[in-house]
Amino acid sequence: MPQGSAEVLEEWKCLKEEYQKLQETHKLYLQKLDEVTKLQNNCSSSISHQRKRQKDMSHLVKKCRKGSSEEDVKMLDEIKEKMMTQQNVFSEMEAFLPKKNGLYLSLVLGNVNVTLLTKQAKFAYKDEYEKFKLYLTVIMLLCSFTCYFFLNYRFLDAILNFLLVWYYCTLTIRESILITNGSRIKGWWVFHHYISAFLSGVMLTWPDGKLYKIFRNQFLSYCLYQSFVQCLQCYYQSGCLYRLRALGERHNLDLTVEGFQSWMWKGLTFLLPFLFFGHFWQLFNALTLFRMAQLPDFKEWQVMMCGSTFLVLFLGNFFTTVAVVRQKLKTRNQKPKSL
Amino acid sequence: MFSPTGLPECVRELEDLEKDYQQIQETHRLYKQKLEEVTKLQSSCCSAISRQRKKLRELRESLQQCKENHPTPNLSPEEMDSIAEIQESIKDKASAFCEMEAFLPKKNGLYLTLVLGNVNVTLLNKQAKFAYKDEYEKFKLVLTVLLFIFSFTCRFLFSYRVLDALFNFLLVWYYCTLTIRESILISNGSRIKGWWVFHHYVSTFLSGVLLTWPEGSLYQMFRNQFLTYNLYQNFVQFLQYYYQSGCLYRLRALGERHNMDLTVEGFQSWMWRGLTFLLPFLFFGHFWQLYNSMTLFRMFQLPECKEWQVVMCGCSYMVLFLGNFFTTLRVVYQKYMNNQEKSKKA
Numbered sequence: 001m002p003q004g005s006a007e008v009l010e011e012w013k014c015l016k017e018e019y020q021k022l023q024e025t026h027k028l029y030l031q032k033l034d035e036v037t038k039l040q041n042n043c044s045s046s047i048s049h050q051r052k053r054q055k056d057m058s059h060l061v062k063k064c065r066k067g068s069s070e071e072d073v074k075m076l077d078e079i080k081e082k083m084m085t086q087q088n089v090f091s092e093m094e095a096f097l098p099k100k101n102g103l104y105l106s107l108v109l110g111n112v113n114v115t116l117l118t119k120q121a122k123f124a125y126k127d128e129y130e131k132f133k134l135y136l137t138v139i140m141l142l143c144s145f146t147c148y149f150f151l152n153y154r155f156l157d158a159i160l161n162f163l164l165v166w167y168y169c170t171l172t173i174r175e176s177i178l179i180t181n182g183s184r185i186k187g188w189w190v191f192h193h194y195i196s197a198f199l200s201g202v203m204l205t206w207p208d209g210k211l212y213k214i215f216r217n218q219f220l221s222y223c224l225y226q227s228f229v230q231c232l233q234c235y236y237q238s239g240c241l242y243r244l245r246a247l248g249e250r251h252n253l254d255l256t257v258e259g260f261q262s263w264m265w266k267g268l269t270f271l272l273p274f275l276f277f278g279h280f281w282q283l284f285n286a287l288t289l290f291r292m293a294q295l296p297d298f299k300e301w302q303v304m305m306c307g308s309t310f311l312v313l314f315l316g317n318f319f320t321t322v323a324v325v326r327q328k329l330k331t332r333n334q335k336p337k338s339l
Numbered sequence: 340m341f342s343p344t345g346l347p348e349c350v351r352e353l354e355d356l357e358k359d360y361q362q363i364q365e366t367h368r369l370y371k372q373k374l375e376e377v378t379k380l381q382s383s384c385c386s387a388i389s390r391q392r393k394k395l396r397e398l399r400e401s402l403q404q405c406k407e408n409h410p411t412p413n414l415s416p417e418e419m420d421s422i423a424e425i426q427e428s429i430k431d432k433a434s435a436f437c438e439m440e441a442f443l444p445k446k447n448g449l450y451l452t453l454v455l456g457n458v459n460v461t462l463l464n465k466q467a468k469f470a471y472k473d474e475y476e477k478f479k480l481v482l483t484v485l486l487f488i489f490s491f492t493c494r495f496l497f498s499y500r501v502l503d504a505l506f507n508f509l510l511v512w513y514y515c516t517l518t519i520r521e522s523i524l525i526s527n528g529s530r531i532k533g534w535w536v537f538h539h540y541v542s543t544f545l546s547g548v549l550l551t552w553p554e555g556s557l558y559q560m561f562r563n564q565f566l567t568y569n570l571y572q573n574f575v576q577f578l579q580y581y582y583q584s585g586c587l588y589r590l591r592a593l594g595e596r597h598n599m600d601l602t603v604e605g606f607q608s609w610m611w612r613g614l615t616f617l618l619p620f621l622f623f624g625h626f627w628q629l630y631n632s633m634t635l636f637r638m639f640q641l642p643e644c645k646e647w648q649v650v651m652c653g654c655s656y657m658v659l660f661l662g663n664f665f666t667t668l669r670v671v672y673q674k675y676m677n678n679q680e681k682s683k684k685a
Contacts, residue, residue, distance in 0.1 A: 005405050005418055005422070007401070008398065008401050008402055008405055008422075008425070009421065011394070011398055011401070012398065012425050015391065015394055015395065015398065018387070018390075018391060018394075019391060019432060021387075022384070022387045022388065022391060022439075025380060025383060025384055025387065026384055026439050028380060029377065029380040029381065029384055029442075029443075030442065032373060032376055032377045032380060033377055033442070033463060033464075035373055036370065036373045036374055036377050037463075037464070039366060039369060039370040039373060040370065042366055042370075043363065043366055043367050043370055046359070046362070046363050046366065047363060050356070050359055050360065050363060053352075053356060053359075054356065057349075057352055057353070057356060060348070060349055060352065061349060064346055064349050068346065072346050075346070075350075076346070076349065079349065079353055082353075083356075086360055089364075090363075093363075093367050096371065096374075097370075107516070108516050108519060109455075109460075109519065109520065109523065110471055110474045110475060110478065110520055110523070111470070111471065111474060112460050112462060112471060112523055113462075114455075114458050114460075116458060116459075117374060117378075118374075118378070124457070125456055125457065125458060128456045128457060129456060132456065154647075155647055158551045162547060169515075170453070170454050173454060173455065174455065174456055177455065177456070177458055201508060204550060204551055205504045205550055205551060207553025207554065207555075208553065209553075301500075301501060
C-alpha cells in the first residue's frame with residue numbers, strides 16, 4: 001500500500017472514533033437540554049403558583065391581624081417578613097429563568113428568548129451596551145462637528161438625523177433586553193430615548209428652507225455639546241460604577257445613564273453643572289422654536305412639534321435631576337439631626 | 340379556597356408554603372446545576388465540531404494529494420473503494436454537523452450584533468424554531484393589512500404630509516423589523532435567498548428617502564402614484580402570503596420542503612405547483628417599479644426640480660425593478676430549461 005493512503009486511512013479511523021464520541025456527546029446534550037427545559041418550566045410555574053399563594057396568605061395575615069393579641073401580632077409580622085424575603089429570593093431565581101418578552105421586544109424581535117442565563121453573560125452584555133453607547137456617541141460627535149463646521153448640506157444633515165433615529169431605537173431595544181435581564185433602569189431614562197428618537201425623526205422630515213437654516217446651527221451645536229457630555233458621563237460613570245461595584249455598593253447590572261443618579265454624589269458631582277447646562281440648552285431650543293412659530297414665514301408643522309418635544313425633554317430631565325439633588329439635601333439635613 | 344378563622348390556619352398554611360418553598364429551592368438548585376452541565380456540553384460540542392471540521396478539511400486535502408501522487412491504475416480496488424467511501428462519508432458528516440449546529444448557540448452576524456448585541460438568538464428546539472417562523476409570517480400578514488388600510492386612507496381619504504410622513508415611518512419601521520427578524524431566522528437555519536433579504540434593506544432606504552422629501556409641487560405630482568403602487572403591492576403581498584402558506588403547508592406535509600422555508604415576496608421554484616397564476620401579478624408589480632423610476636427620472640428633468648430625493652428614489656426603484664425582475668426571470672428560465680431537458684429525454 002502506498003505510504004500516503006496508509007496515513008490517510010489511519011487518520012480516517014481516528015476521525016471516525018472522534019465522530020462517534022461527538023454524536024454521543026450531542027445526544028447527551030440534547031437529552032440534558034430537554035431536562036433543563038422541563039426544569040425551567042417546572043420552576044417558572046411553581047414560582048408563579050407560590051407567588052399567588054403568598055398573595056392569598058398576606059390577605060389572610062391582614063385579616064387575622066385585626067383583633068389579635070400582642071403576641072399573635074408579632075408572630076403575624078414575622079410571617080410577613082418571611083414572605084417578603086421569599087419574594088426577593090423568587091425575583092432572584094427568575095433572573096435566570098427564561099421570561100416572556102414585553103410588548104416592545106415582542107413587536108420587534110418576536111418571541112425569541114433574550115434572557116441571559118448566567119451572571120457573567122449578563123455582565124458581558126451590559127459591558128457591550130456601554131461600549132456601543134460610547135462608540136456611537138463619538139461617531140455622532142464627529143458627524144455633528146463635520147456638519148456644523150465643514151459641510152452644509154441638507155443631505156448630510158438627513159444622514160446624521162437617520163443615524164440619531166437608528167441609535168436611539170437600537171438603545172431602546174438593547175435597554176429592553178437589559179431590563180428583561182434584571183437591570184433596574186429608571187422610567188424616565190428609558191422613556192427619554194423614545195422621545196429623542198421621535199424628535200430626531202421629526203427633524204428628519206423638516207424640509208430645507210429659511211426656518212430650517214435658522215435653527216440648523218443651533219441644533220448641530222446642541223448635538224455636539226450633548227455628545228461631548230455623554231462621552232464625559234460614560235467615561236467617568238463607568239469608572240465610578242466599577243469602583244462602587246468592587247466595594248459591593250452597587251448592583252452588577254447598574255448602567256451609565258444620561259442623567260444624575262444618587263450614587264454619583266461620590267465623586268461625580270462635577271458633572272452636575274454640565275448636565276444642567278444641557279437641560280437649559282434644551283429649554284432654549286424649545287423657546288427658539290416657539291418664537292420661530294410666531295414668524296410670518298412659518299408654515300412647517302415640524303417647528304411646533306420639535307419645540308414641544310424639546311420642552312418635554314427639558315422638563316423631564318430637569319425635574320428628574322432636581323429630585324436627586326433634593327433627596328441629597330434632605331438626607332444631609334437629616335444626618336446632623338440623627339447624631 | 341378556604342375561609343380561615345384565625346391564627347392556627349395562618350400557621351398551617353405557612354407550614355405548607357414553607358415546604359413548597361424548600362422544594363422550589365431544591366428544584367432551582369438542580370436546574371442551575373443541570374444548566375451548567377448543559378453549557379459545558381454546548382461548548383464541548385461546538386469545539387469538537389470545529390475541530391472535526393478542520394481535520395476533515397485536512398483529510399480531504401491529503402486524499403486529493405494521494406490521488407495525484409498515485410494515479411488510479413496503481414491503486415488496488417480495495418483502496419479505491421475505501422477512498423470513495425471516505426469521500427462519501429466526509430460529505431455526510433459535513434451535513435450532520437450543520438444539523439447539530441442548528442441546536443447549538445451561534446455567534447450573531449454583524450447586523451444582529453449591531454442591533455441586539457451578543458444575546459443568543461438560537462432557538463434550541465424544532466418546535467420553537469417553527470413557532471418563531473409562524474410568528475414571523477403572522478407579523479408580515481398583520482402589517483401588510485395595516486399598510487394596505489393606511490395607504491388607502493392616505494390615497495383616497497386624507498391628503499396631509501404629516502400622515503404621509505407617518506405612513507413612511509411605518510414603512511421604514513416595518514422593513515427594519517423584517518430585516519431583524521429575518522436575520523434571526525437565518526441564524527436559526529432558514530434558507531432565505533440573498534436578494535429577498537437584500538431587497539428589504541433597499542425598501543427601507545427607499546422609504547427613508549421618501550420620508551425626507553419635502554412638501555412641494557414635485558412631491559404632489561408623485562404622491563398619488565406612490566400610494567396607489569403601495570396599495571397594489573400590499574394587495575399582492577397579501578395574496579402571496581395566503582396562497583404561499585397553503586402551498587408550503589401542503590409541500591411540507593409531503594416532505595418536499597424544509598420546515599424553515601418562508602413565504603417570500605417573489606417567485607420560487609416550488610411555486611410552480613399551483614401558484615403559477617401569481618406570476619403575472621408579480622411581473623406587473625415589477626413593471627410598476629420600473630414605471631415609478633421612469634416617472635421620477637422624467638421629473639428630474641423638469642426645471643422646478645431641486646430635490647435630491649427625486650433622483651435617489653428613481654435609482655432605488657430601478658434597483659428594485661432590476662433585482663426583482665431578473666431574479667424572477669431566472670426562476671422562469673430554469674423551469675423552461677428543465678422542461679426542455681425533460682422533453683429531450685422523453
